[in-house]
Amino acid sequence: MFKTIEWTERGVRILDQTRLPAEEVYRTYTDYQGVAKAIRTMVIRGAPAIGVAAAMGVALGVQNSHASTASELRSDFDRIASTLSQTRPTAVNLFWAIRRMRAALEEVLARESASPAVIAAAKQRLVDEAQRILAEDVAVNQAIGRHGAALLQNVRGVLTHCNAGALATAGYGTALGVIRAAVAAGQTLHVFADETRPFLQGARLTAWELAQDQIPVTLITDNMAGHFMQRGHVQAVVVGADRIAANGDVANKIGTYTLAVLAKENQIPFYIAAPTSTIDLSIPSGEQIPIEQRPADEVKEVAGVRVAPPGVEACNPAFDVTPHRYVTAIITERGVIREPYAQTLPTLCG
Numbered sequence: 001m002f003k004t005i006e007w008t009e010r011g012v013r014i015l016d017q018t019r020l021p022a023e024e025v026y027r028t029y030t031d032y033q034g035v036a037k038a039i040r041t042m043v044i045r046g047a048p049a050i051g052v053a054a055a056m057g058v059a060l061g062v063q064n065s066h067a068s069t070a071s072e073l074r075s076d077f078d079r080i081a082s083t084l085s086q087t088r089p090t091a092v093n094l095f096w097a098i099r100r101m102r103a104a105l106e107e108v109l110a111r112e113s114a115s116p117a118v119i120a121a122a123k124q125r126l127v128d129e130a131q132r133i134l135a136e137d138v139a140v141n142q143a144i145g146r147h148g149a150a151l152l153q154n155v156r157g158v159l160t161h162c163n164a165g166a167l168a169t170a171g172y173g174t175a176l177g178v179i180r181a182a183v184a185a186g187q188t189l190h191v192f193a194d195e196t197r198p199f200l201q202g203a204r205l206t207a208w209e210l211a212q213d214q215i216p217v218t219l220i221t222d223n224m225a226g227h228f229m230q231r232g233h234v235q236a237v238v239v240g241a242d243r244i245a246a247n248g249d250v251a252n253k254i255g256t257y258t259l260a261v262l263a264k265e266n267q268i269p270f271y272i273a274a275p276t277s278t279i280d281l282s283i284p285s286g287e288q289i290p291i292e293q294r295p296a297d298e299v300k301e302v303a304g305v306r307v308a309p310p311g312v313e314a315c316n317p318a319f320d321v322t323p324h325r326y327v328t329a330i331i332t333e334r335g336v337i338r339e340p341y342a343q344t345l346p347t348l349c350g
Contacts, residue, residue, distance in 0.1 A: 002212075004049055004167055005056065007131050012056045016043045017167055021208040032061030032080050039087040039094075042199065046168020047242040047278055048137050051093030054084045055130040058101040062126050070109045073119060077105055089290040090251055090319045092243040092280045097133060104129040137170035140275045143333035144174055145181030148238070148273055151329070151336065152182040152189065155235040159192040159225060162253035163205035164240025164273065174273040175238045176209060178331060183215055191217040192228055196253060198298045198316065222255050229266040237263045238331075241274040248324030248341025249286030254317055260326035269328040276332050279349055286321035294318045 002024065005014050011030040018041070019025045027043065029035045035057030038044050044053050061080035067073035081098050088094060108122040152158060158179060162168075165176030172180065183189055191210055196202035203219055210217040220228065228234050237259055243251040250256070250272050263270040283289055299314035300306060308314065329338045330345075337344040 001171075002166070004170060005044060005052055005134070007056055007059070007127065007134070012053070012060055014038055014044050014053065015167070017045060017205060018043055020167075020204050029057075029060070031064060032057040032083065035060060036083050036087050039084070045201070046163065047091035047093040047240070048141070048169040048174065048275060049167070050088055050091045051097035051277065052130070052134050052137055052170045054087075054094045055097040055101050055133045057084050058098060059123075059126040059130040062105070062123050065123070067119060068116070070118070073105070073109070073122060077102065088292060090242050090292045093275075093277050096277045100133065101126055101129055134170045137275070138172055140277075140333040141169050141172040141174055141177045142181070144273050144275065144331055145172065145177035147333070147336050148178030148271065148331040149181040149185050149187070151269070151271060151331070152178065152187055152236055152238075155182075155187075155189065157190050157192060157228075157234045157236075159194070159228070159234045159237045159259070160206060161194045161202065161222075161237075161239045161256055161259055162196045163201040163209070165206060165209040167205050167209060168240060173209075174240045174275070174331075176206065178238050178271070178273050179210075179215065180213065183213075189215065191215060192225070192234060193217050193219050194222050194225060194255065194259075195219060196255065197222055198302075201253070222258075225259055226262045226266075229262055229268055234266075234268060236269050236271065238271045238273055241272050241278050241330075242319060243283065243289050244272070244274060244279045244330065244345070245283040245285050245289060246281045246342065246345060247285045248327055248330070248339070248345060249289070250322045250324070250327060250330075251286060251289045251291070251319045252322065254320050257320040257322045257326075260322045264326050270322075270326055271329055271331055272327055273331040276334060276349055279332075279345055281346060281349060286323065289319075289321055291320070292318040 016025045065076040165173035296314040300308040
């Protein structure tokens with residue numbers, strides 16, 4: 001089984017998702033700037049995986065710090081955190097991980113006066129915390145899978161969008177974790193995977209993961225989803241999330257909102273699979289979620305080949321927001337919740 005990301009003695013080792021499915025290439029980053037670039041250029045992507053990468057980037061940066069006092073170490077941490085926090089604005093797991101790493105640092109520095117031994121202990125504590133975040137993410141995804149599998153008991157065809165699998169997490173996956181768990185429990189499923197333009201995460205990554213697990217998958221273009229729903233081939237839609245607002249509005253890969261509307265029109269349940277770390281109770285609704293705008297050339301080109309005429313403008317929002325009224329249920333590691341999300345989400349996260 002491949003590893004999306006891991007901490008090694010040489011640095012942070014990441015599977016380069018821009019090279020899949022043609023090549024399985026691993027890159028090792030020895031400084032936090034490299035990890036930040038890997039997040040920004042989508043060498044690693046997916047909200048939970050970005051959170052793990054941010055934690056490891058923080059740990060790596062602090063490991064390389066020459067600080068001799070607590071004040072200097074905090075200053076270095078702030079600089080590292082600032083760089084990492086500017087990579088991808090929509091996925092809240094990134095900011096959640098940085099806050100958790102900051103709390104771990106303060107736990108050590110607040111205990112006793114700074115000394116070389118305390119500085120060394122703080123550095124090791126951050127390494128340990130980053131590895132703990134990784135291990136917890138795998139366990140969380142497996143729990144999401146167990147809770148979500150029960151929702152697919154009478155399902156034959158399930159549609160998913162983008163990639164919310166092991167590649168988007170520390171392992172196992174959220175949406176694909178639900179599918180994996182259902183198959184492991186004996187359910188016979190056929191997956192329809194949207195290609196997910198313009199970065200083709202469905203075509204390149206989801207189809208690759210499912211093929212690795214020998215789970216039947218049919219790749220479709222994004223604009224085919226309604227056709228397969230209408231013809232009765234799809235009985236459930238399961239997708240991941242990059243941020244869930246306090247009212248249950250969900251930011252996920254661009255095109256998710258369209259699927260949710262189509263699912264409602266065809267009386268098909270639309271499920272979100274995400275860890276509680278993706279829930280952002282500080283955001284009242286989806287209107288306040290920042291939407292990342294990516295380079296226009298990603299729309300104008302396919303695999304480096306230009307498909308648009310010269311001079312044509314293109315817009316490339318990486319995410320859209322699905323209003324909570326289209327979400328049948330949210331599957332988390334703590335269980336499955338439904339409307340009214342304004343009440344169930346705070347209770348879940350309390």
